[in-house]
Amino acid sequence: MPPFSSAALLRPRPFPSILPSHATGHLLRRFLPFRALSVSLSAREDPRKPAPDKNLLKAKDAVKDLPSGAASLSPGLDSGDYRKLLPNQAIGLVAAAQANFMRVIVESAGGPPENPGFLVSDWRIGRELLCVVRALLKKIKRRVLVGDKVLVGSIDWTDRRGMIEDVFKRNTEVLDPPVANVDHLLVLFSMDQPKLEPFALTRFLVEAESTGIPLTLVLNKSELVGEETISSWNERLHSWGYKPLFCSVERRSGLGALEDILKGQTTVIVGPSGVGKSSLINSLRSSQSISNEEEINNLLEHYESGKWLGEQRVGTVSKKSGRGKHTTRHVSLLPLSVGGLLADTPGFNQPSLLKVTKRTLAETFPEIRQMLKASEPEKCSFKDCLHLGEPGCVVTGDWERYPYYLQLLDEIKIREEFQLRTFGTKREGDVRYKVGDLGTKQAEPRLELKKHRRVSRKRLNQSILDELNELDDLDEGYWADIEEGAR
Ligand SMILES: Nc1nc2c(ncn2[C@@H]2O[C@H](COP(=O)(O)OP(=O)(O)OP(=O)(O)O)[C@@H](O)[C@H]2O)c(=O)[nH]1
Ligand SMILES: [Mg+2]
Numbered sequence: 001m002p003p004f005s006s007a008a009l010l011r012p013r014p015f016p017s018i019l020p021s022h023a024t025g026h027l028l029r030r031f032l033p034f035r036a037l038s039v040s041l042s043a044r045e046d047p048r049k050p051a052p053d054k055n056l057l058k059a060k061d062a063v064k065d066l067p068s069g070a071a072s073l074s075p076g077l078d079s080g081d082y083r084k085l086l087p088n089q090a091i092g093l094v095a096a097a098q099a100n101f102m103r104v105i106v107e108s109a110g111g112p113p114e115n116p117g118f119l120v121s122d123w124r125i126g127r128e129l130l131c132v133v134r135a136l137l138k139k140i141k142r143r144v145l146v147g148d149k150v151l152v153g154s155i156d157w158t159d160r161r162g163m164i165e166d167v168f169k170r171n172t173e174v175l176d177p178p179v180a181n182v183d184h185l186l187v188l189f190s191m192d193q194p195k196l197e198p199f200a201l202t203r204f205l206v207e208a209e210s211t212g213i214p215l216t217l218v219l220n221k222s223e224l225v226g227e228e229t230i231s232s233w234n235e236r237l238h239s240w241g242y243k244p245l246f247c248s249v250e251r252r253s254g255l256g257a258l259e260d261i262l263k264g265q266t267t268v269i270v271g272p273s274g275v276g277k278s279s280l281i282n283s284l285r286s287s288q289s290i291s292n293e294e295e296i297n298n299l300l301e302h303y304e305s306g307k308w309l310g311e312q313r314v315g316t317v318s319k320k321s322g323r324g325k326h327t328t329r330h331v332s333l334l335p336l337s338v339g340g341l342l343a344d345t346p347g348f349n350q351p352s353l354l355k356v357t358k359r360t361l362a363e364t365f366p367e368i369r370q371m372l373k374a375s376e377p378e379k380c381s382f383k384d385c386l387h388l389g390e391p392g393c394v395v396t397g398d399w400e401r402y403p404y405y406l407q408l409l410d411e412i413k414i415r416e417e418f419q420l421r422t423f424g425t426k427r428e429g430d431v432r433y434k435v436g437d438l439g440t441k442q443a444e445p446r447l448e449l450k451k452h453r454r455v456s457r458k459r460l461n462q463s464i465l466d467e468l469n470e471l472d473d474l475d476e477g478y479w480a481d482i483e484e485g486a487r
Contacts, residue, residue: 076142076169077151084117085110088155090162091118092129094148094180096332102144102164103332104129104152129155129162139467142167146331146343147180147266174211176352177331177345179268184261185215188271188280191246192224194323196233200349202404204270205242207351209364216245216261220276223248240401241366249279259284264339273347274324278312281334281344286311312344323349358412362387367399 085091085108092104109124111117119125131152133144144150149168155161170180185208189196196219208215217237222230230246237244245261247254262284269277312334315327324347333343362368368387372380375394380387386409387395455463 076167078169086153087112088153088157090124090129090152090155091168092150092152093333094144094146094150094164095128095334096330097144097146098330100132102131102133102150104131104150104162104164106152107149124157127157127160129160131162131164133164134166135470137164137166143178145170145173145178145180146333147182147341149181172211172213174213174268175355176207177268177270177343177348179331179333179343179345181266182211182213182268182343183265184267185211185213186258186262186267186269187215187217188269188275188277189217189219190221190224190275191219191229191233192221193317194272194274198401199404199407200272202401203351203353203408204272205240206356206361206364206408207353208270209366210353210356210360216258217242218245218247218258218280220247220249220280222246222254223251236400239399241370247280249276249283252283255280255284259336259338262336262338262340262342266333266341266343268343268345270345270351271347272324272349273326274315274317275347277347278314278328278344281342282311282314284336284342285334353408353412354415356408356412358386358409358416359384361405361409361412362395365401365405367401368395368405371395 087110090104090106090109092106094102095105096103106124106127106129108118108120109122111119129152131150134153137144144164144167148170150164151166151168152162153165154163172182173180174182174185187201187204187208189201189204205215205217219233234244234246245254245257247258249255258280269281271277312332313327315325317324326347328344328346331343331345333341336342356364362372371394380393380395385393385395387393387405389397
């Protein structure tokens with residue numbers, strides 16, 4: 001039997017847009033085990049290997065990329081770690097990532113050699129530096145994300161080049177799209193072109209809820225549909241537990257309320273391609289420059305960098321498929337004059353849900369959270385209940401998105417089974433902790449599976465020397481790399 005015969009379950013099953021009542025929910029629950037069985041039987045009868053599923057391939061790749069403990073061997077910098085900066089050093093914010101290069105906006109720069117320190121009012125503040133990441137950081141799996149506060153060294157202030165030497169500790173981290181230090185998520189969909197699809201929206205909401213970061217749901221292109229459609233969606237989304245904002249970038253309506261929410265926060269916009277993420281960002285930024293010229297002048301003075309204040313590229317929606325054409329290709333963080341930052345991201349149609357487990361899925365549905373809260377202090381009769389309608393479970397099936405919950409649970413179970421088969425139950429990360437003689441906890445790298453043989457000390461020392469030489473070579477090749485990137 002192929003390792004993953006029931007993979008076909010991951011393919012989306014159509015659900016009617018007007019969702020069934022609880023009767024359908026119960027039916028679905030009753031027939032779900034049979035359906036799963038029939039799929040795996042038919043796969044067993046078919047000698048051919050099932051076509052690899054996109055989600056599954058993504059899961060396979062992402063499991064490899066899941067943040068392992070390796071980076072925790074050398075934790076990020078604390079703000080107090082650096083008391084002095086040299087003239088060729090600076091601390092800055094990663095505003096964009098493109099291939100091997102990062103655009104860093106300088107927040108504080110090193111003082112003169114006789115008095116090294118932090119200069120926060122200087123001609124260098126607000127400059128944009130094109131940086132590469134130090135090879136050592138890659139080696140210890142320290143990933144640099146957009147939104148990270150970083151220490152930049154080896155700066156050439158004339159050519160505006162530098163090398164990211166270390167990363168400061170993060171408050172939060174979103175992996176899909178990868179952005180650090182996010183305060184707020186803005187889930188953006190459009191009422192039409194592309195059409196608002198409840199299951200796709202649920203998938204995005206589940207992914208956003210799984211981060212634990214506060215979110216706002218915004219529906220754009222409201223001028224393309226009638227008042228009735230808007231009010232019926234409004235009612236529907238309230239029943240899901242959300243208070244959506246409706247806006248139209250084209251008519252410039254509903255943007256004021258949004259500005260108030262975004263003020264002073266670092267927000268990431270997520271949503272499918274073509275819903276108007278980049279258009280919304282451009283509109284929010286241009287409306288400010290018109291309404292408050294003095295503020296934008298201050299901003300220009302502070303952030304003296306063309307690209308950071310430039311407009312985001314906007315693309316048309318395909319007439320044939322009704323979807324966007326994936327115009328934005330990179331994550332970039334842009335400043336708002338009302339204060340705060342807004343990250344534009346490439347639209348993707350299927351969030352991976354890789355951080356959601358079958359145990360945590362329920363927490364990502366406000367409807368389930370509400371039912372569990374209302375039943376307190378009793379709670380569910382079962383610990384770790386998956387809410388499949390067992391007697392004693394307080395989660396009923398009479399709500400609109402229950403079939404979606406079951407469908408996603410189905411998908412996550414399959415992915416977890418796949419991970420278990422591929423990596424075994426013992427995959428806990430690349431780091432394990434040992435308690436030393438004095439009760440001190442020490443981290444050490446976990447040995448790779450099936451590689452138990454101890455490497456001789458001589459060989460180990462030689463390999464360390466080789467790696468250090470390699471790192472030196474990489475760092476030396478840094479200027480060459482930069483020259484090429486700039487071309
Ligand atoms: N009718 C209408 N069209 C809009 C509105 N807002 C944006 N658009 C159009 O929607 C299309 C897609 O806009 P983008 O801003 O590129 O969408 P995006 O979400 O950034 O797409 P990706 O970068 O591919 O993820 C463009 O043709 C915009 O002009 C709106 O309020 N109403
Ligand atoms: Mg875009």
